[in-house]
Structures are given as structure tokens and as C-alpha cells.
Amino acid sequence: MPETRSRPFDLLVVGDANPDVVLGPVPRDLVYGQREQLVERADLVLGGSAAITACGAARLGLRVAFAGRVGDDPAGAFVRTALAARGVDTSALTTDPELATPLTAVLTHGADRAILTAPGCLAATGPQDVPDALIAGVRHVHAGSFFLMPRLARALAAVFARARELGATTSLDTNDDPSGRWDRELLDPVLKVTDQLLPNAAEARALAPDAEGVAGAAAALARRGPGLVVVKNGAEGALAHDGSRLSTASAVPVEPLDTVGxxxxxxxxxxxxxxxxxxxxxxxxxACACGSLSARGRGGTAAQPTWDEAVGCAPVNRTTNSGSSAWPT
Incomplete structure (x- = not known):
């Protein structure tokens, strides 16, 4: 395997980036008929699963690059500026000359939320937006929002296989599938070249509908190819399954202000x-500490912790082999 420690970037994140307008608390039943309704708060923040992950990783001290697509519009400029301000390299963030930047409205109601997204240029995001030279310069490639970018989804197995050829490890967070199909034929080739699959509990159950419970879904998914399935399980913490063994971790208790991201x-x-x-x-x-601590602020990136903050809230063994992956390919 090629040496990776001296590469320019630790992490390449591939996927979605857009402004989020977070509104709430919103009544459970919205009133139509052109009635104006007031909410307590609205925030314009950086959104997109991949973009939030990239910012969180940079905040934790990783050297992070982002590959994706935005429009040639004020929303795209907002995204580019927000990523760069958080230390994420955006030289591979393509500007689409025709399609708009995706936009998302997040309507919050207590701990629940509804998410409305206009996909814009997400449908045009594809393998052409992930330069081979950039893949060769990273230790790990992570992709988010698999089902929102069908062109990239169809090519992601080849992107991940190329990353592995060049010595990088891989991970995927599918996020939700708005179509509700959870297309196994589309996903399974990617899982075979994925080192870590990172769904939440609802997504894991949807991806493995015949399995019993969250742990059963994780085990079933692990048997389909990924080296490790890590499931985010809200207040229950998280669990991981490698196909034979189950590991668990508890959530870090915080008073959540906003769980977006x-x-x-x-x-x-x-x-x-x-x-x-x-x-x-x-x-x-x-990971549980990072997820919990991020809920202290509004939007996905405002309260992301530093490495010292995260480790300070997590019971970890601080003697580590820094710079080496725990799960080599």
C-alpha cells in the first residue's frame, strides 16, 4: 500500500454543500391560505451533510479538502466562503455555470424537524468533480448524501476503488433517500469498497429492512461488504458491527439547542x-462526544468541538498510534 502520512490532506469529503435556513419552532400543522405565521428564530447557516462533516473534521485538526458543486450565484458564494472560513480547502469545489446552488429549509419542532431541499446542481455532481490528483493526495475519502446525487452515486464505487488503489481508506454516510427506494442495486457495489458505513438508526433499518432491530441491521449491512458499520443512535449513543462483533458507546449528555447536523x-x-x-x-x-457537543449551537457547524474539547468529554485511551488507521484496507 502506498505511504499516506505525508500526503497534503488527511481527508477528502465528497458531496453536498448548501445554505440551510433553519426556522423554528414551527407548528406541527402549518396553515396555508397565505396566512403569515411567526416563528421565534431563523438562522442562515452552512448545510449539507458532506459540508458539515468537512467543517467538523477541520475543527478537529484534520487537513480537509472538499469536492462537490455549487451554482454561480450568491448561495454558492456563501457556501464557498463558509467552508474556507472553517479551514476547508475548496479548490475542487466546482462552480456550475447553469444550475443553481442547492437550498434547504429546515423546519424545527422540538427535537424533530422537517427538511425541504431544492436540489439544484446536486443532480449534476459526478465523478468529474473528484480529481484523481486530489484522491492521490489524501489519506481517506468520505462521501455523504449518496441518494441526493444519482450521477455521483452510480460512479462512487469506481471513485472508492481508485482511492483504495492509491492507498486511501473510504467511508460513506448515505443519509436519507427522499424517494424511499433505498436502491440496493445502486448501493451494494459501493459497500464492497467502503471501509466504514455511517448511517443513523433509521437509515440503517431502511437499508436492511428485513433485519431485527438496529444491531441486526448493522450486522446485516456489514455482511454486504463494508469493513465496519457504525450506527448513530441518538440518545442511545452509537454502535458498530464488523460482521461478527458488536461494539457500543454512550451519548454525552448535553442540553441540546439544535440537533441539525x-x-x-x-x-x-x-x-x-x-x-x-x-x-x-x-x-x-x-464521535458520540462530537455529535452531542455540536447540538449546543444553532445550525450544523456553530458548536462543533475542537479535538481537546471532544476528548475531554469522552473516556478514551490517550496513548495512540497517531497517524495510522485502525482498520487498514
């Missing part, structure tokens, strides 16, 4: 821990 911050914490050489139980603990 908490799962993406979990992803960032897990990847940062793995790339620092932490063992699986410690990586899960750090």
Missing part, C-alpha cells in the same frame, strides 16, 4: 479518531 459532526469525530489511530471503542466515544 449532529450526525455529520459524529462522522467527523469518528473519522478524525480513526485517522489519529484510536481503537474502535475510543473512536466511537469521540
Amino acid at each position: 449532529a450526525g455529520d459532526s459524529f462522522d467527523a469525530g469518528f473519522l478524525a479518531a480513526v485517522l489519529r489511530g484510536l481503537a474502535l471503542p475510543d473512536a466511537l466515544a469521540v
Whole structure:
């Protein structure tokens, strides 16, 4: 395997980036008929699962690059500026000359939320937006929002296979599938070249509908190819399954202000821990801390923790083999 420690970037994140307008609390039953309704708060923040993960990883001290697509519009400029301000390299963030930047409205109601997205240029995001030279310069490639980008989804197995050829490890967070199909034929080739699959509990159950419970879904998914399935399970913490063994970690108790992007911050914490050489139980603990602590602020990136903050809230073994992956390909 090619040496990776001296590469320019620790992590390449591939996927979605867009502004989020977070509104709430919103009544459960919205009133139509052109009635104006007031909410307590609205925030314009950086959104997109991949973008939030990239920012969280940079906050944790990783050298992070982002590959994706935005429109040639004010929303795209907002995204580019927000990523760069958080230390993420955006030289591979393509500007689409015709299609608009995706936009998302997040309507919050207590701990629940509805998410409305206009996909814009997400449908045009594809393998052409992931330069081979950039893949060769990273230790790990992570992709988010698999089902929102069908062109990229169809090519992601080849992108991941190329990353592995060049010595990088891989991970995927599918996120939700708005179509409700959870296309196994599309996903399974990607799972065979994925080192870590990172769904939440609802997504894991949807991806493995015949399995019993969250742990059963994780085990079933692990048997389909990924080296490890890590499931975010809200207040229950997280669990991981490698096809034969189950590991668990508890959530870090916080008073949540906004849970938007908490799962993406979990992803960032897990990847940062793995790339620092932490063992699986410690990586899960750090990831849970990152997910919980991110809920202290509004939007997905405002309260993402530093490495010291995350480790300070997680019971980890601080003697690690820094810079080596815990799960080599």
C-alpha cells in the first residue's frame, strides 16, 4: 500500500454543500391560505451533510479538502466562503455555470424537524468533480448524501476503488433517500469498497429492512461488504458491527439547542479518531462526544468541538498510534 502520512490532506469529503435556513419552532400543522405565521428564530447557516462533516473534521485538526458543486450565484458564494472560513480547502469545489446552488429549509419542532431541499446542481455532481490528483493526495475519502446525487452515486464505487488503489481508506454516510427506494442495486457495489458505513438508526433499518432491530441491521449491512458499520443512535449513543462483533458507546449528555447536523459532526469525530489511530471503542466515544457537543449551537457547524474539547468529554485511551488507521484496507 502506498505511504499516506505525508500526503497534503488527511481527508477528502465528497458531496453536498448548501445554505440551510433553519426556522423554528414551527407548528406541527402549518396553515396555508397565505396566512403569515411567526416563528421565534431563523438562522442562515452552512448545510449539507458532506459540508458539515468537512467543517467538523477541520475543527478537529484534520487537513480537509472538499469536492462537490455549487451554482454561480450568491448561495454558492456563501457556501464557498463558509467552508474556507472553517479551514476547508475548496479548490475542487466546482462552480456550475447553469444550475443553481442547492437550498434547504429546515423546519424545527422540538427535537424533530422537517427538511425541504431544492436540489439544484446536486443532480449534476459526478465523478468529474473528484480529481484523481486530489484522491492521490489524501489519506481517506468520505462521501455523504449518496441518494441526493444519482450521477455521483452510480460512479462512487469506481471513485472508492481508485482511492483504495492509491492507498486511501473510504467511508460513506448515505443519509436519507427522499424517494424511499433505498436502491440496493445502486448501493451494494459501493459497500464492497467502503471501509466504514455511517448511517443513523433509521437509515440503517431502511437499508436492511428485513433485519431485527438496529444491531441486526448493522450486522446485516456489514455482511454486504463494508469493513465496519457504525450506527448513530441518538440518545442511545452509537454502535458498530464488523460482521461478527458488536461494539457500543454512550451519548454525552448535553442540553441540546439544535440537533441539525449532529450526525455529520459524529462522522467527523469518528473519522478524525480513526485517522489519529484510536481503537474502535475510543473512536466511537469521540464521535458520540462530537455529535452531542455540536447540538449546543444553532445550525450544523456553530458548536462543533475542537479535538481537546471532544476528548475531554469522552473516556478514551490517550496513548495512540497517531497517524495510522485502525482498520487498514
